[in-house]
Amino acid sequence: MTDTVAFRHLVRATRSVRRFHEDRAVERQALVELIDLARLSASGGNKQPLKYVLSCAASMNARIFPCLSWAGYLKDWPGPRKGERPAAYIVILGDTAIRADCDRDLGIAAQSIMLGSTARGLGGCMLDSVNRRELRRILGPLHGLEILLVIALGTPREEVVIETVGPDGDIRYWRDERGVHHVPKRQIDDIIVASYSD
């Protein structure tokens, strides 16, 4: 794939998805291949401080789910109901003995995983609102690893569309009466501060 249009399409299609076909399994091998994309991605100073816990087991998924908070701007929606919950999770951990601040590496790795998910017909959501204390209890001893992020994964069961941020600058996403999720993005001219060309 050296196709600019195809890659743009992949990026556009990679939206944060919060409702899934819970009954459509995600295989362990798929999770390993997604982690491998993160493994092959750039890391600051090549230090590679990130580690991973994978779950596609119904029993473990049921324990992870209550640790997560969903869609902060949708005040009336507590999160996906039974049947719409993620079929798998990737918990991203940071080895703080290798690097104190892993956030940049985390973003790089998470984006590789998200794009790779879309490429294989899955969808996901990066979840930062995590009850880390409870998740740590569930996962057991993590030996100096910090819980950084949870990526929820599954076959998407909702439509997400990109909108344009209006003059009021409101960036909050919303869900319409048909259940379609709308995400306002800033316009390109609003994010280019300066441009130098011959």
Add this chain to the structure above:
Amino acid sequence: MTDTVAFRHLVRATRSVRRFHEDRAVERQALVELIDLARLSASGGNKQPLKYVLSCAASMNARIFPCLSWAGYLKDWPGPRKGERPAAYIVILGDTAIRADCDRDLGIAAQSIMLGSTARGLGGCMLDSVNRRELRRILGPLHGLEILLVIALGTPREEVVIETVGPDGDIRYWRDERGVHHVPKRQIDDIIVASYSD
């Protein structure tokens, strides 16, 4: 593109490249399209705090270049010589009034830009060792924006290959006598802490 193999190939091909065909121009439109990939990528709470300065002008490039330090592990190599320098730069800025810590968003955006560069036959390197004080002087008033990262871009003029981290755990990249750049990556089993499947 919904092809897992093709995307994996793209990720593998997206290496940090530090020597370029400086005489092969990168058009402003290409830089705008790369920024657009970042614009369409996920952002924590959808806040979108990142902004960008683009340069594909020889005069501006010549002013940006001295602000950069290259390849910390290659002690005998001060950086690309004339003729091998980047043909373009994307400076990523964080609007700290929108979000105090932009590092995770930065990683997401930078990875979209890097993958998009490879998809169009370019290559690049995320540079964090930046003389920010001097670069800020060159760029002029930035109105509350923080310089987060510089991405150098151009047509690659070096080969980069992935190696496996050995038993000693040394993650430092090296360049061989043929000028090939070798990057050791941790093995997949070393980064999966636990895995739960039915």
